[in-house]
Amino acid sequence: MGLTLPKVYGGHERSSLERFVVTEEMLAAGAPCGAHWIADRQSAPQILRHGTEEAKALVIPRICAGTCYFGIGMSEPDSGSDLAAVRTKAVRTDGGWLLNGQKIWTTNGHRVHYLLALVRTGDAGDDRHGGLTQFLIDLEAPGIEIRPILDIAGHHEFNEVFFTDHFVPDRFVIGDVGNGWDMVTQELAFERSGPDRFMSDYRLLAALVDRIGADPGPREAVETGRLVSHLAALTAMSGSVAGMLGAGQIPNVEAALVKDVGTAFERDIPEVARRLIPIEPSLDATDDPYGEALADVMLRAPSFTLRGGTREILRSMIARGLGLR
């Protein structure tokens, strides 16, 4: 926690490559990426770059201490892939802003302390990207209601967050008013390129290797070897994006490329596994951890190509990066 954050706030001032390696190790070991994850990965870097001194002093030390969790306030019911369509609105008031509207798909919304929310503060302009601002939202302040959304496995991870005349003080404005689009774009580069975008079911691959055993048949060897060749390439790609982020670059297109290739790999693992080891995955196979892991991944897999930008959005970004016009 707080690996890359400044020592003055209680962080460790390590390079983002070091954070990258630690993240990989955690995922490889199957350690859960807890509620502090988002704060550490993308909220803290944003607030450090763009936040007021008060905001930094308020949250960064607690993020470093692991006691302060963040959620992402980008998506809205009519603004999923089309972020520019954000309708949650802030109007100027004494010493701050009054927010009204709704966010959705807020991961751990019921357990986090703050959101970084993208909110409309003015006209969109010709490129549709104007008039958006990022706010730090204290979820314990008045004017906020949080409702659960159950996913297809019946788990409660996502939430809706409603704002009714919710007051945000000026010191919680992150970056310049009207400049939210560019900041969100940067934030997504952090979100998209990390190993959590291709290693979320790594443990299933490791378990598959064990289940196959030390002397695989040709079919098992070929299929497993194929997955490993993909993973090796991805770790190298992701590492090189981490290096670019560490050097202060904003490799949006490269990050999109890692996520697109990475999520295809993540989706491949359960599909390969189920064909090699024929079991019927069960929701309550408590006597069979491998079957349980497979079932869990199977029901999470559809989200891999949605979260952090759908496959379609990423591919359009990549196409622009390739110079298609």
Place this chain on the structure above:
Amino acid sequence: MGLTLPKVYGGHERSSLERFVVTEEMLAAGAPCGAHWIADRQSAPQILRHGTEEAKALVIPRICAGTCYFGIGMSEPDSGSDLAAVRTKAVRTDGGWLLNGQKIWTTNGHRVHYLLALVRTGDAGDDRHGGLTQFLIDLEAPGIEIRPILDIAGHHEFNEVFFTDHFVPDRFVIGDVGNGWDMVTQELAFERSGPDRFMSDYRLLAALVDRIGADPGPREAVETGRLVSHLAALTAMSGSVAGMLGAGQIPNVEAALVKDVGTAFERDIPEVARRLIPIEPSLDATDDPYGEALADVMLRAPSFTLRGGTREILRSMIARGLGLR
């Protein structure tokens, strides 16, 4: 030859299902679909439905006798997928039309006797589909030049056909003037749904089975079995479209579906084969018929998803058929 054509013209008046079965058998046996193929598959049915009596009397008996070959005159350099962009132009003259322009990708253009060509005779109109007419083109008449195009294997199959004041008599107008778009659309249903759209490399599959031998390993069995399950489904799908064509329907969308699924299958065969039997395909492996067959298919495969409508055109057609709007 002439299996479904009327007896009065020397045909056999068999059902299109019977023609379908015979076609399948020929492809399964690896019999070459010769230069008469296009005439029998799509030109003759078009001329029978829409041609003048003189046109029918002139070509149908010779098609039935296997002595008259046809080419398709749809594509132009700037009008591949976008058929409505046809620019070859016919203007009215005494007793007929004068053609100027160019067709391209004419299969066997240097060996066929006639083309059925789609030509602009008027304004396109709002839906871009108006003002097109189909003409029967006698390639031995004056005002025609044919130039070869070599494909990536170095074979001469395609041609460019240039028209310079080429005269077409009125009796060679096929269907109503200005109605060419609808007729081409129908013609493509014949072209797209047949077994020649998923069995063009069937012989490679059969050869692969033999090369694997009677006692396959699990990997070979699984991969081969997968291909066979696809082929079995395709023969059923294609047969049901043949039934619809035989019943006088114009199953455009269904034909597009067969071709899209069918060409994916065709492209799969060499990819599966090369991974199961590791050989280095060669252009001159005359001592190894299997390797030669693989090399031949490998260099033809890119055309599978282009000819008779690109994959992209077909998928857009299917999407419309699904009611996406």
Place this chain on the structure above:
Amino acid sequence: MLHTQTSPARAEAPADDFATILVEQTDRLLMREVTPACLRDADAGTFPAAAWQAVCDAGLHLAMVAEEDGGVGLEAPAAARILRRAGFHGLPAPLSEDMVARALWLAAGGELGEGLVTLASGLWTGEDLATSPLPCVPWADIAAHVLVAVSDDAGKRLILVPRDAYSVKRRRNLAAEPRDTVRIHGDGLGQAMTRPWVAAPEGMDGLTVHGAFVRAQQMVGAMERCLSLAIAYANERKQFGKPIARFQAVQHMLAVAAGESAAAAAAAELAAAAFGTPHFAFAAAVAKARCGEAAGKVAEISHQVHGAMGFTREHILHVFTRRLWAWRDEFGNDAHWQERIGRVVCAEGGEALWPRLVALRAAGRLA
């Protein structure tokens, strides 16, 4: 062939009028009975007793039983259409198991009263049955009987094991459908009825073949429903100022799903037409392999089109995608059946492949 209509009246394998009427009735019945509440309760573990009673009252479970045995006497292709509609509507009850197990038992000369019949996959020896548990038996806990296929020195036979002759460990598949582990009591086989199984398919798969056959039909129905939900959602959901159906990426994804679904349906119909012929085992293998492969792709594409919305419990999509993920792994996954097909085809050699496919389709009366 574009399997997206919700109406059962679309052109399909030739069916007589009676079958078509029955399928239409089935559709109305299921539309009425399989309510969101019914699906939610089933997900939570409550058997949909009312819906099941309605299905039985309509005699759907008797579809494949001969008329002289008190059944409806439908041909397999028509009965398969009913199972596809059950898949389309997500009926959370063992219609397919009961329909096929009942038909097999009665056709083998057995007798049977009311009460649910289910089937265990595989082909067992009498000895194994006495010692090993039967895994993943659908609805075994609430069934009155489990049908089991046995082959050993005493020949191939069907055994009908009554509920009080076995104990159950409850287990649910990905769609929360009961898939129980069954252990026959020490003296349990003595309570079971036995009939010679003359019409058994070749090979060692036993009732797995019949289970694969019905799951293939159900998967076709579920795929058609996923596609129909995705098309409706794409036409409705707007992003960037227009329905996402206008985006070529969405159009082409759905075109791919439609192709997979149509190929799966063609394979499932081949198998239905081959029911009772010597080609049935091969045809069922083709059907389950092709449907199993298509199921994963159709489920993936449907979710991708639905975006985050389809990832919620609230939206009905998961009812069908979770079933597809479960069913493709039941009664032999696609790789299992592909291997079977591959072994048969390779053993016969390349020249025998085409004649085999022609014979398969001829059994299906399509050519």
Place this chain on the structure above:
Amino acid sequence: MLHTQTSPARAEAPADDFATILVEQTDRLLMREVTPACLRDADAGTFPAAAWQAVCDAGLHLAMVAEEDGGVGLEAPAAARILRRAGFHGLPAPLSEDMVARALWLAAGGELGEGLVTLASGLWTGEDLATSPLPCVPWADIAAHVLVAVSDDAGKRLILVPRDAYSVKRRRNLAAEPRDTVRIHGDGLGQAMTRPWVAAPEGMDGLTVHGAFVRAQQMVGAMERCLSLAIAYANERKQFGKPIARFQAVQHMLAVAAGESAAAAAAAELAAAAFGTPHFAFAAAVAKARCGEAAGKVAEISHQVHGAMGFTREHILHVFTRRLWAWRDEFGNDAHWQERIGRVVCAEGGEALWPRLVALRAAGRLA
């Protein structure tokens, strides 16, 4: 990471200035020498003597030879960049074979004059060599020597077989590059030079490992070229009144190709960085497997974007796609190397996988 630029100066594995200058020179040289006429002649069977002479004059074939042996002494990652540029330009001559064979032989303490050196895949016994032909040896007919790896009771060693010690049956791959069948004369081995092969990779693949390594690099270059051609064509070609680059289907296809190409490049770079380390055999396996898989997809997509135009001899695309189809099957196809990787990983068990990947990347100095 977006491998589409034609300039070699793009950010890549860390490279010293000298290497970057050399790569830029290589680029200029190849742009000048590998003309359409040169490619056409090579396709027709004429060795591009002038281009090859220019390559040798620039010392590119000496890239990996140590400076004290009269070479350039480049690190493998920099030499690999040269090979990728050769792939990008379609150089129809055995630079990769000569570069790696020459470096291995000299590093093993051998001596060598001018004249082309090529290599045979595999690890042979002395006995086999005397009786069996060496299949698919690149440019064996015009080479001065063939390098062969041998392992038997006498240990692992490299053997350099001179041209007059073997006969050749000519054969071409899909890209019309010579892949000759070599038969060593009865007394041929007596004419060959032998050196102990201390740095041999583990396992039974012998020089197939090094062949796989160079083919992976070449494939990356060819994929980058295909992608760059497809992007240019998509921006230029109009259908339905606009450049096809505006169609989402085309955009997304090319995004997929870019992803495959980038992943392949990452894998190839890993292998280059691991050259000379104990991880090299595994890394080369990963590179050839990943590049081989990507090659088929990139070639397919490039052709699909080019439409009928790319299916002609006239368009240059086939120069690169035919090489991709050929190269992915040379020195072990992707399935071969996937199986090798799978066997190593399964033998070590699931917990050892991550440490192995970390060590692999550490060998590549990326972490």
